[in-house]
Amino acid sequence: MTVIVTDAGFGPDTWTAGYEGANTLDLASDTDPVALAADLDAGIEMIRIDFPSFADGRGFTIARQLRLTGYKGRLRAKGHVIAEQYAMARRCGFDEVEIDDALAARQPEDQWLSRANWQANDYQARMRGGSPAAA
Numbered sequence: 001m002t003v004i005v006t007d008a009g010f011g012p013d014t015w016t017a018g019y020e021g022a023n024t025l026d027l028a029s030d031t032d033p034v035a036l037a038a039d040l041d042a043g044i045e046m047i048r049i050d051f052p053s054f055a056d057g058r059g060f061t062i063a064r065q066l067r068l069t070g071y072k073g074r075l076r077a078k079g080h081v082i083a084e085q086y087a088m089a090r091r092c093g094f095d096e097v098e099i100d101d102a103l104a105a106r107q108p109e110d111q112w113l114s115r116a117n118w119q120a121n122d123y124q125a126r127m128r129g130g131s132p133a134a135a
Contacts, residue, residue, distance in 0.1 A: 003104040004076075005086065005097040007116040010109045013098070015046055015074070026050065026078075029058045033065040040071050047071070048098065051079035060092040067093035083111040 004011050017023060023045040025036070029052055047066065049059040063075055077089050078098040089097055099107075 001101050002098050003101060005099060005112050006095070007090070009113050009116070010104060017045070019046075019048065024048070027062060029056050029062070031062060033062045033069065036066070037069050040066070040069065044071075044073055046074045046076065048076045048078045049094075051077055051081050054080045054082045054085065056080075060088060063089070063092040063094050083107045083115060086112055086115040 002013055004013050019026060023043055025039070025044055025047045027033075027036075027047060027049045029050055031049075049062050051059045059077055059081075063077070066075065074096075075094050076096050076098055077094045080103075081089060081097045081099065082103070086097060
């Protein structure tokens with residue numbers, strides 16, 4: 001079973017179209033997002049990027065590059081993402097994070113929600129004085 005983490009907290013997986021269809025992509029952490037640019041116009045509605053380890057940050061780069069190339073669909077981090085990485089995942093362009101029940105038990109919802117205000121906890125905004133966290 002999996003738990004979907006969003007800015008609102010834990011929830012069920014609401015994606016009902018399946019993960020094997022033509023409108024979804026499951027990407028490994030070593031995927032070259034530039035090579036996918038042509039496929040993104042083919043009606044891809046959901047992309048899941050695998051995080052094989054919480055220490056493997058390549059998925060963040062892939063997400064950012066996909067957003068920079070214009071991908072507007074649903075973008076999900078899947079696997080070993082920890083609560084401390086949630087703000088980074090959102091800033092890179094992920095809409096949500098998919099974790100397993102065991103991780104959800106080790107890192108309860110309140111740990112994820114403490115990072116859900118990811119826009120206010122932006123280092124660059126604090127340095128410019130534009131963040132509520134700077135006050």
